[in-house]
Amino acid sequence: MNILLVEDDSGIITPLKLYLEWANFQVSVCMDGSLAYEAFKNEKPQLVILDLNLPGKNGVDICREIRANSKTPIIILSARESEDDKVTLLEIGADDYVAKPFSPRELVARIHAVIKRTESLQPKEPKNSKIITYNGLTLDSKNHICTLDESEIKLTKTEFSILEYLLKNAKWVVKREALMKDIIGYDNYIYDRTIDTHIKNLRRKVASAIDIETIRGVGYRIYEAGSKKEEE
Numbered sequence: 485m486n487i488l489l490v491e492d493d494s495g496i497i498t499p500l501k502l503y504l505e506w507a508n509f510q511v512s513v514c515m516d517g518s519l520a521y522e523a524f525k526n527e528k529p530q531l532v533i534l535d536l537n538l539p540g541k542n543g544v545d546i547c548r549e550i551r552a553n554s555k556t557p558i559i560i561l562s563a564r565e566s567e568d569d570k571v572t573l574l575e576i577g578a579d580d581y582v583a584k585p586f587s588p589r590e591l592v593a594r595i596h597a598v599i600k601r602t603e604s605l606q607p608k609e610p611k612n613s614k615i616i617t618y619n620g621l622t623l624d625s626k627n628h629i630c631t632l633d634e635s636e637i638k639l640t641k642t643e644f645s646i647l648e649y650l651l652k653n654a655k656w657v658v659k660r661e662a663l664m665k666d667i668i669g670y671d672n673y674i675y676d677r678t679i680d681t682h683i684k685n686l687r688r689k690v691a692s693a694i695d696i697e698t699i700r701g702v703g704y705r706i707y708e709a710g711s712k713k714e715e716e
Contacts, residue, residue: 551577
């Protein structure tokens with residue numbers, strides 16, 4: 485899970501980033517309030533940890549800006565402890581409020597609680613739903629049809645299954661071992677290059693919709709076509 489930490493105090497950033505990474509979160513940092521929303525758009529985090537007193541733009545305005553355009557969970561960090569401050573922040577869209585000084589262990593517990601709560605509020609996909617869409621790409625699992633901007637793309641059964649697996653896990657890195665075991669059905673995947681061939685074919689067939697990035701030694705991650713280059 486990717487977290488955006490918006491904080492300008494290096495004395496907090498360094499130990500907190502290390503602790504969150506130890507807790508298996510990916511952490512990106514923004515130290516300037518005026519750049520916070522741009523960082524949010526670029527990083528596409530699944531949760532934001534937001535300080536209130538920032539250079540450039542304060543956390544209240546950033547919280548409003550994010551909430552006006554996204555439902556991404558926001559946890560506020562602040563030395564302000566008054567009830568009025570907390571109520572105001574919750575009313576403008578913050579999901580939780582942690583007062584400074586705080587325990588990193590408590591913050592991680594709050595993160596898990598917020599994630600659990602927000603996920604429970606998400607509309608449930610109908611059990612019979614077999615349609616996946618992503619940047620103009622549509623997979624109809626029931627009928628085994630892949631279309632891009634309404635034009636059908638011919639995929640083999642294995643290519644279709646790999647693409648479906650990647651799209652269902654679009655926010656995360658998909659491990660190569662998982663694809664080999666769950667899709668190809670091999671237990672001895674270390675030296676087998678079958679998956680690489682399928683990925684190469686998929687890249688060619690869906691290049692205008694998605695980029696499939698190889699994470700060396702780990703697996704694959706997908707992006708909307710061109711978005712990775714724009715960020716770099």
